[in-house]
Amino acid sequence: MSDPGGSLDIQLTPSSGGLLCTIASTRPVAAASAFAGRTPEETTARLPLLFSICARAQAGACAAAFEQASGVLPSLLIRGRREAAIAVETIREHLWRVLLDWPPILNEPPCRDDMAAVLALSNRILARLDPAGDLFSVGAGAAAGQAPGLDVLLGDLTDLLTRRIFGIAPEHWLNLIGDPSGFERWCRKTETVAARLLRSLLESGEASLGQTPITALPRLSDEDLIARMSAPDWAEFVARPTWQGQPRETSPFTRVHPLPLIEVYGAGLLVRLAAQLTEVATGLRLLSRGSAGSAATQATLGSANGIGLGRVFAARGMLAHLVRIEDGRVRDYRILAPTEWNFHPRGVVARALESLPPGPEDQVRRQAELLITAIDPCVAFKLTC
Incomplete structure (x- = not known):
């Protein structure tokens, strides 16, 4: 199958x-074309069934697109709660790689028990953030205030990350990104699977593998991105996107871009893996401070002209949804995902x-x-x- x-x-x-x-x-x-003829409510209900990977990022971009098309700007509380949910999802997606995919590279079994603990904690945190399951509905207005019990759950997640991922407090680990010598000491002395994989790259001389001339996707205006996704060749664009004639990258590496480490190790394999760890620690910091996702989504008050663009910085890069509504129903729905940028031919x-x-x-x-x-x-x- x-x-x-x-x-x-x-x-x-x-x-x-x-x-x-x-x-x-x-x-x-072009699978999102299946939403043509649906109402916004039907579309938001069916979206998770069609796009299960990074489902909350997809739902966030969907809601933002419909809200912009309708001239609706959700409250700061709703936006903050949505962004927190996307931050939790991003942490979980990165840890899936770290705990399940990284150990076999070291000829070790996946850390399934640790990943099960991550999944259980993330599900409980998400349930606190979205108790009614309507956080990503168009014009959501129910969520408000601090989610009860969230601090305790975030403390449990911090403890798990300290013990099983970083070996030190995640906040302390973030300080190492600006200190290449401290970062290298951490790699060489810490015994978590994350540190040992990075150490293996240092010892094998593979830290700088994979450097390329591909540049980061620049910050695009709504007008430019809407125009490109609405052009006659939009299907080719969303399948093999380029910007100004060139393939671009959108990823944790382009978001974090740890310059001190790049200067020492180059923009290669080690720094890319470190960028995933950095997003885990940064996401936890933002969640703990109640400011999760402050740069994760771009919310713009639309003109209610029936055209809306929703953008979310998902775990793997920028995700964009474009919707065109006529007479209360979807006329066109288009999605531009980060995988198409990064895995362009x-x-x-x-x-x-x-x-x-x-x-x-x-x-x-x-x-x-x-x-x-x-x-x-x-x-x-x-x-x-």
Whole structure:
């Protein structure tokens, strides 16, 4: 049975000039057209059934698009609660990689018990943030104030991250990002799976693998993005997006961009993995301070002209939903996801893989899988070397 979310087929072929990478995608990038003819309420109810990965980020972009199209600006309390839920989801998505995908790279079993604890805690936190399950409904107005018991749950999450991920308080770990020598000491002396994987890259000389000339997606105006997603070739754009004729990257690395570490280790594998850890610690900080997601979503009061754009910074990058409403029903619905930017056939993943040095097939495969995991597709992939 085929995966309803699609998949990526990544092939590396040796050539006289080095590796050549081809990326083919079966992702259903036009699946949101199924919402045509639906009401906003029907669409928001069906969206989680169609897009289960990063479901709250998808719901946040959906609600924001409909609200902008209708000239509705949700309250600060609603926006803050939505952003907190997306922050929890982002932490969970990154920890899924750290606890389940990183250990096998070290020839160790996945940390399933730890991930089960993360899932249980995140579900309880999300239930406190959205007790009625209507937080992402269009024009939501029920959520208000501090969620009861949230501080205790966030304390439990902090303790878990301290013991199983960072080995030190997450807030203390964030200070190391600006101190390359302190960061390296942490890698070499800490025994969590995260530290040991980064240490293995330092010891193997693989820390700088995968540097590319692909630049970050710039901050785009609503007008520019709406125009591009509404153009006659919109289907090609959302399948293989470029900006000003060039593939771009949108990822934890482009959001965090830890310059001190880049200056020492280069913009490669080690810094990309560290960026995922940084987002975990930063998300926890924002949740604990009650300011989660202050930069996660872009809420704009629409003109009520029936056109709305919702943007959310999801775990893997910028997610954009564009909706056009006529007579209270969806005429067009389009989604631009971060995976299409990062796994563009000539994008950051392809260029990073082509930069790998020649070597035995098992070495190339291992390094390629590391890079793909670091940039992180939201779907399954098949790698052929």
